[in-house]
Amino acid sequence: MWSTLLCVKCPTTGLYVGKTGHTLHQRMSSHRSNINCGKTDFPVVAHFCSNNHSIDDLQVIVLMSNFKTQQEQKEWEYKFMQKFNTI
Numbered sequence: 001m002w003s004t005l006l007c008v009k010c011p012t013t014g015l016y017v018g019k020t021g022h023t024l025h026q027r028m029s030s031h032r033s034n035i036n037c038g039k040t041d042f043p044v045v046a047h048f049c050s051n052n053h054s055i056d057d058l059q060v061i062v063l064m065s066n067f068k069t070q071q072e073q074k075e076w077e078y079k080f081m082q083k084f085n086t087i
Contacts, residue, residue, distance in 0.1 A: 004065035005077055007084065008044050011057050015084045016044055019077055028060055 003019040006027070010016070020027040031044055035055055040046035048058060063080055067073040080086075 003067070003073055005063040005073065005080060007061045007063050007080070009059040009061065010047065010051075010053070011059075012051065012053075013047075015086050016047070017063070017077060017080045017084060017086050018044065019073065024060070024062060028058070031058065 003021045004024060005017065005019050006024065008016040008018065008031075022030075031042070031048075032055055034040075034042065034045040035048050035058070038049055040049050047053075048055075064076055067076070
């Protein structure tokens with residue numbers, strides 16, 4: 001089984017489509033921790049640290065999960081990036 005595709009919503013500038021191989025809870029806990037610590041190694045964290053956002057602004061939606069292959073996951077990630085104009 002491959003990763004989960006998720007969409008992180010920013011209240012001011014739009015959407016970010018990403019993936020995780022962890023549970024959604026683990027991934028969001030990691031993002032929250034990194035935001036609180038100012039670790040900007042990930043695009044989502046860098047955005048939320050640099051644009052005067054609050055941790056409360058971090059919203060996430062699961063788009064799809066349980067892919068059969070990594071290729072299937074990559075194809076869907078690209079489709080969602082096109083659909084939401086996040087490329």
